[in-house]
Amino acid sequence: MTTYDIAVVGGTGPQGRGLAYRWARHGHRVVLGSRDAGRAQATAQEIAERVPDAAVSGATNADAAAGADVVVLAVPYDGHDELVTSLAEQLAGKVVVSCVNPLGFDKRGPYGLDVPGGSAAETAAALVPEARLVGAFHHVSAVTLWGEEEYLDHEDVLVCGDDVDAKQVAIELARAVVSRDGVDAGKLRIARQLEPWTAVLISVNKRYKTRSGTRISGLPE
Amino acid sequence: MTTYDIAVVGGTGPQGRGLAYRWARHGHRVVLGSRDAGRAQATAQEIAERVPDAAVSGATNADAAAGADVVVLAVPYDGHDELVTSLAEQLAGKVVVSCVNPLGFDKRGPYGLDVPGGSAAETAAALVPEARLVGAFHHVSAVTLWGEEEYLDHEDVLVCGDDVDAKQVAIELARAVVSRDGVDAGKLRIARQLEPWTAVLISVNKRYKTRSGTRISGLPE
Numbered sequence: 001m002t003t004y005d006i007a008v009v010g011g012t013g014p015q016g017r018g019l020a021y022r023w024a025r026h027g028h029r030v031v032l033g034s035r036d037a038g039r040a041q042a043t044a045q046e047i048a049e050r051v052p053d054a055a056v057s058g059a060t061n062a063d064a065a066a067g068a069d070v071v072v073l074a075v076p077y078d079g080h081d082e083l084v085t086s087l088a089e090q091l092a093g094k095v096v097v098s099c100v101n102p103l104g105f106d107k108r109g110p111y112g113l114d115v116p117g118g119s120a121a122e123t124a125a126a127l128v129p130e131a132r133l134v135g136a137f138h139h140v141s142a143v144t145l146w147g148e149e150e151y152l153d154h155e156d157v158l159v160c161g162d163d164v165d166a167k168q169v170a171i172e173l174a175r176a177v178v179s180r181d182g183v184d185a186g187k188l189r190i191a192r193q194l195e196p197w198t199a200v201l202i203s204v205n206k207r208y209k210t211r212s213g214t215r216i217s218g219l220p221e
Numbered sequence: 222m223t224t225y226d227i228a229v230v231g232g233t234g235p236q237g238r239g240l241a242y243r244w245a246r247h248g249h250r251v252v253l254g255s256r257d258a259g260r261a262q263a264t265a266q267e268i269a270e271r272v273p274d275a276a277v278s279g280a281t282n283a284d285a286a287a288g289a290d291v292v293v294l295a296v297p298y299d300g301h302d303e304l305v306t307s308l309a310e311q312l313a314g315k316v317v318v319s320c321v322n323p324l325g326f327d328k329r330g331p332y333g334l335d336v337p338g339g340s341a342a343e344t345a346a347a348l349v350p351e352a353r354l355v356g357a358f359h360h361v362s363a364v365t366l367w368g369e370e371e372y373l374d375h376e377d378v379l380v381c382g383d384d385v386d387a388k389q390v391a392i393e394l395a396r397a398v399v400s401r402d403g404v405d406a407g408k409l410r411i412a413r414q415l416e417p418w419t420a421v422l423i424s425v426n427k428r429y430k431t432r433s434g435t436r437i438s439g440l441p442e
Contacts, residue, residue, distance in 0.1 A: 186425070200415065203407035210440060211439050214435060217435070
């Protein structure tokens with residue numbers, strides 16, 4: 001297995017923290033990013049307590065991204081465009097994995113927001129054309145990520161992107177989370193479907209009082 | 222199990238024919254609808270040959286819909302609005318299950334079309350406010366539906382709708398297809414996510430040369 005240097009931008013949020021924990025637990029080197037380096041270090045410390053031999057630390061988003069091979073965007077959609085723009089220099093040339101879910105909530109439940117650029121992943125690609133954008137890890141629940149299970153092997157990670165080699169990195173990074181390769185779901189544009197699918201899972205969760213996940217059937221073993 | 226009188230509008234298309242076969246095979250009474258009653262009768266005959274004790278026949282779309290408890294819309298998105306408008310009288314008061322997938326295809330693969338009303342299911346609901354619209358059965362592959370397997374039990378049927386009783390009918394109708402209840406995915410608006418998700422499955426199929434399906438993990442047994 002290739003070991004990556006991963007920066008998780010938004011690494012103190014529930015999704016970012018959970019993914020960082022999974023990658024640290026399974027041998028990758030992770031730097032959590034936050035606007036506040038102190039908060040990132042505190043979350044890194046929480047992970048280090050759970051995974052004693054973890055290579056995990058905290059820094060500002062910019063410092064975290066600057067030192068990584070792979071930058072994971074695990075930030076809320078609100079403020080996403082400004083954040084990506086501010087990190088343009090650090091993201092250029094990197095594999096950038098967007099896990100961003102542009103969702104709204106009202107009395108009918110969760111729904112996919114209208115994203116002017118089609119999806120958050122495509123928007124990031126347009127804002128930083130030199131970044132190698134991939135969409136992935138939208139659907140895994142933050143609570144399950146942070147839990148004790150060795151792997152979330154009842155779920156699949158769907159991956160999309162236009163840069164085949166960058167997409168392959170995300171496909172490999174899925175192994176630390178679900179115990180198997182991510183599923184290649186096609187071009188970056190498919191992020192328009194992957195991102196708001198999270199609304200379906202949240203809606204199912206509400207009705208069944210569970211944490212649902214998505215599994216793709218019919219794939220080769 | 223409640224036995225329903227089901228009209229499948231667009232019943233000679235691959236998706237409609239496959240669903241009709243599943244319902245006829247598992248004890249429902251099915252009338253296939255088509256613009257051409259003769260073609261509907263020919264497809265009904267094909268199903269009858271495979272399911273000797275099936276209650277299956279063919280008629281025009283309007284005649285099929287007029288006599289049914291449940292009307293399934295298994296038509297292409299192209300022409301959908303005109304067809305639904307033309308059947309307004311027959312759909313009024315009925316449980317109407319939309320399986321319509323508004324998809325486009327170009328060199329980047331399949332993609333969800335921009336639907337002015339949000340989704341095909343919501344558009345039908347707006348066109349015929351007296352119909353009890355449900356969205357369901359978007360993702361099951363036509364080829365698998367028409368195959369020999371007793372049930373497509375590696376897949377889930379996701380169901381959405383604002384009319385709770387109508388939604389329950391579609392949840393029950395899933396049993397004949399996947400051997401278990403459909404998954405309640407929330408309000409009709411969730412059709413905006415369910416319909417274009419089919420683009421993801423088609424994209425996965427292309428890459429893995431398979432017929433993929435969607436399974437929801439974490440549901441109560």
